[in-house]
Amino acid sequence: MTTNKTVRLAQRPKGPVKPEDFDIREEDLADPGEGEIRVRNAFVSLDPAMRGWMNEGKSYVPPVGIGDVMRGFAAGQVEASRHPGFKEGDTVTGLLGVQNYAISDGKGVSLADTSLAPLQTWVGGLGMPGLTAYFGLLKVAEAKEGDTVVVSAASGAVGQVVGQIANIIGCRSVGIAGGPEKCDFIKSEFGFDAAVDYKAGNLFGDLKTACPDGIDVDFENVGGDIFDTVLAQMNPFGRIAVCGLISMYNATELPPGPKNLRNVLVMRLRMQGFIVFDFIKHNQEAMTALGGWYKDGKLKFKEDIRDGGVEAFPAVLSELYTGGNFGKLILKL
Known part of the structure; x- marks a missing residue:
C-alpha cells in the first residue's frame, strides 16, 4: 500500500x-x-x-x-x-x-x-514569489518610469523578479546581494543596472555610487543594517515596500530598530508592509503580465x-x- x-x-x-x-x-x-x-x-x-x-x-x-x-x-x-x-x-x-x-x-x-x-x-517566478514582486513594486511602491529602484536579497526568489519588472517599466534597477558571483549574475542574466555587494565592506559608499541621484523606491527583503543604509539615501517622497526582514527571522531577541528612522519624517517617506494575499483579487492581472513577459523573454x-x-x-x-x-x-x- x-x-x-x-x-x-x-x-x-x-x-x-x-x-x-x-x-x-x-x-x-x-x-x-x-x-x-x-x-x-x-x-x-x-x-x-x-x-x-x-x-x-x-x-x-x-x-x-x-x-x-x-x-x-x-x-x-x-x-x-x-x-x-x-x-x-x-x-x-x-x-x-x-x-x-x-x-x-x-x-x-x-x-x-x-x-x-x-x-x-x-x-x-510564476507563483507566489512572482506575484509578490509584482504587487509590491507596482501596487505598494507604485514604481514608475524614471525611478531608481533598490531591492535587497536581489538574487533571491522575489528580488530577481523585482529588478526585471523595474527594467520593463523603465526604472533604474539596483540590486543588493551577497558576494561577487551573485552580483555579477543579476547584472549579466537579469539585466540589473547596478549591483552592490553588501559583503564587500563598503555598503554605504557602494550604494551611493550605484544610486547617484538617490533612491526613489526600496523593495525591502532584509532589514537590519542593509535597510538602515538604504533609508539614509532615500529621496523626498520615496516609497518603501516592506516585503521581508530575513535578517531577523532567527533572532531570539528583538534587534535594535532602524537608526535612520528620522529620514521617514524629513524625507516624507511612505513605508508600507504587505502580504501577497492582500492583492488576491488582482491575481489574474498579475499572472497575465508575468506570463506574457516570461513568454516574450523579458523575464528569466x-x-x-x-x-x-x-x-x-x-x-x-x-x-x-x-x-x-x-x-x-x-x-x-
Whole structure:
C-alpha cells in the first residue's frame, strides 16, 4: 500500500531551525472525499515566511500547529479527483504542505500550465514569489518610469523578479546581494543596472555610487543594517515596500530598530508592509503580465533545486536564512 511521507512541526524553533523541530512521518495515504482532490506533490517551495509561520504570536495567518503538516506552497499532479474543477492528470499549484501527497478541497489551488513553463517555475517566478514582486513594486511602491529602484536579497526568489519588472517599466534597477558571483549574475542574466555587494565592506559608499541621484523606491527583503543604509539615501517622497526582514527571522531577541528612522519624517517617506494575499483579487492581472513577459523573454528565473525529498527539508530550509541558496530555493520530492 502506498503511504504518505509528511513533515510535521514537532516544536516551536528557538533561533535557527533544527532537525529536531520537525517530525518526519510515514502515514496512511488518504482518499479524496466528495469535492476533493489528491495531489502527488513534485516540488515544494522553501520561502522565508516559513520561519515566521512556526512562531506563536500575532501575525497575518495563524501559526502552524504543533503536530500539523508544515505549511508550504507546492506543485504537483492530480492523482485522484472528486472535484468538478479538476481532473486526474492536471498539474496544479497551491498551499499543499510539505508532504508527498495532499488532500485539498481545491480552494487556493490553481492549474499550472506546463506548456508555458516547467512545473517547478509555478512555485517560483510564476507563483507566489512572482506575484509578490509584482504587487509590491507596482501596487505598494507604485514604481514608475524614471525611478531608481533598490531591492535587497536581489538574487533571491522575489528580488530577481523585482529588478526585471523595474527594467520593463523603465526604472533604474539596483540590486543588493551577497558576494561577487551573485552580483555579477543579476547584472549579466537579469539585466540589473547596478549591483552592490553588501559583503564587500563598503555598503554605504557602494550604494551611493550605484544610486547617484538617490533612491526613489526600496523593495525591502532584509532589514537590519542593509535597510538602515538604504533609508539614509532615500529621496523626498520615496516609497518603501516592506516585503521581508530575513535578517531577523532567527533572532531570539528583538534587534535594535532602524537608526535612520528620522529620514521617514524629513524625507516624507511612505513605508508600507504587505502580504501577497492582500492583492488576491488582482491575481489574474498579475499572472497575465508575468506570463506574457516570461513568454516574450523579458523575464528569466534562476532556480536552486535540491534533491533529497521531504527528509531533506530541515537542512535545506536552514540554508535559506544563511544565504546558502542562489536563486529560488525549491525541494524536489
